[in-house]
Amino acid sequence: MIEYRNLRVALLGAGSVGAEVARQLLEHSDELAKRAGAGLTLVGIAVRDVDAPRTVDLPRELFTTDAESLILGSDIVIELIGGIEPARSYVLQAINSGADVITANKALLATHGPELFDAAERVGAQLYYEAAVGGAIPIIRPLRDSLAGDRVERILGIVNGTTNFILDSMHTTGSTFEDALATATELGYAEADPTADIGGYDAAQKAALLASLAFHTTVPLDSVYREGITSITKDQIASATKAGYVIKLLAICERLTDAATGENGVSARVHPALVPAQHPLAAVHGGNNAVFVHAEAAGDLMFYGAGAGGLQTSSAVLGDVVSAARRHVAGGPGVAESTHANLPILPIGHVRSRHQITLAVADLPGVLASIATVFSDHGVSVETVEQSVSTSAEDPQPTATLVIGTHEAMESDLAATVAELESSSAVSRVMSVLRVEGL
Incomplete structure (x- = not known):
């Protein structure tokens, strides 16, 4: 040999x-x-400061601030600096020099993926990114390779460990969002500025990548509907638990049919949702991630594991390094990304979903009937109604809390329903609006 x-x-x-x-x-x-x-x-490690403290003791002679020279002398370039620039410029330089590139940079790929993949295809290089979604979880390669002969219909995933830790802490300890976030920060799950995580931005970037792979269609980041978890309250968590649900921040990617035109399309969205306690995603605790995939032939598949961490994520990076090396040994050009389907991206209004809507109303005759009329007028069918009545010393007028569960309906119809409820004289306050997934 x-x-x-x-x-x-x-x-x-x-x-x-x-x-x-x-x-x-x-x-x-x-x-x-x-x-x-x-x-x-390993011929070198490019950093901004060669004398900065490291978590691992590494030979000092490997460090350099000259990233460009290091790139031009390499066969495989691993980009782990994060952000858009200079990462984008370095990756393009590496690709154009003929090197294969491995990255964990979901922000870069979600924003400039098509440009980078096109550049790699032009020169016959390969861009690997298993670590960009799900940390140690192998999900990119199964979608790109193992399920390439199948038809993926839907992806339902917990893809951000910080938000899962926060929501799980609120569920298990009864803490407030603020207290759970403080704990996540102390333990290193949350950054000093947690906006990317708790605002759903990180999960949206990953949803764009997953949807693009699963549906062979370029899904731009700005087409991903996004809601974070900052509005989730301790009371909502308690109410969900009582009703047999767990609240999770989900990334959801699915095939849809446009009701108006009958045209097939895809949707990608990120938002908190009620998940039945018996669903596998409800049992994902702490900072772990899980991705639930439904494919036409394979059926239901679930990928579970650590969604972050230096040691854990390095597993996915090194898997890509070995794959890149094998490609060099075997020869031939890299495999281009598959975007042949080119399906339209449909807005969230085209999605069909269930909702749980919690209202504060006056406990008076006719109120329930008027609220039911609002739902009916917008074509939204009510599945369940739970009512509780309370009074306070400050306000002796009894106040009713209505928890209304809907059947599946168009998001646009549900949004119109909520908007009318907010302006209705029968409703004191719309307390909570949460989607229900996983039924």
Whole structure:
């Protein structure tokens, strides 16, 4: 057997993930070489500050601030610096030099994916990104390769560990959102600025990537409907638990049929939702992630595991490194991303979903009838109604709380229903509006 030459590997970034990738490339080089069919030589690590403290003790001579020179001398480039720039420029430089690129940068791919994939296709390079969604969970390769011969109908996933930790803490300890966020920050689950996580931005980037892969269609980030979890209250969590649900921030990607034209399309959205306690996603605790895939032939598949962490995410990065090395040994151009379907992206108004709507109303005759009329006028069928009545010393007038569960209806009709309820004289306040998923 002819031995293949050693492949030169450049690493951009030495944060928690990058440092672990470097450590394993150095410590397990012999084993990785046997799996890859070629030796893997870490030729350098590009960082902004070579003297910055690291989570792993690495040889100082590997560090450099000259990323461009490092890129141009490498066969495989691992981008783990995050953000858009200079990551985009470095990745394009690596691709145009003929190197394969491995990245965990979901923001970059969700924003500039088509540009980067087109560049890789032009020169016959390959762009790998297993670590961009779900941390250690293998979900990109199953969607891109294992299910390439199937028809994926729907993806339902918990893809952000920070928000799952917060919601799970609220559910298990009864804490407020603010207290749960503080705990998540103390334990390192949440960044100092948690906006990307709690605002749903991180999950939306991942939803765009998953939908693009699953439906062979470019799904731009700005077409992903997004809601975060900042409005979720302790009372909503308690009410959900009482009703047999758990609240999760979900990324949902699905095939749809446009009701007006009959045209097939796709939707991607991120929002908190009620999930039945018996659903597998309800049992995803702490900072873990899980992705539930429904395909026409394969049926239901679930991928579960650590959604973040330097050591855990390095597993996905190194898997891509081995794949890239094997491609070099085998020869031939990289495999282009499949966007042949080119399906239209339908807005959330075209989605059919169930809702649970909680209203505060005066406990007076005729109120329930007038509210039922609002639902009926918009073509939304009511499935369940639960009523509780309370009074307070400040307001002796009895106040009723109505929890109304709907049958499946168009999102546009449900939105119109909620808008009319908010302006109705029969309704004191719309307390909560949550979608129900997983039934």
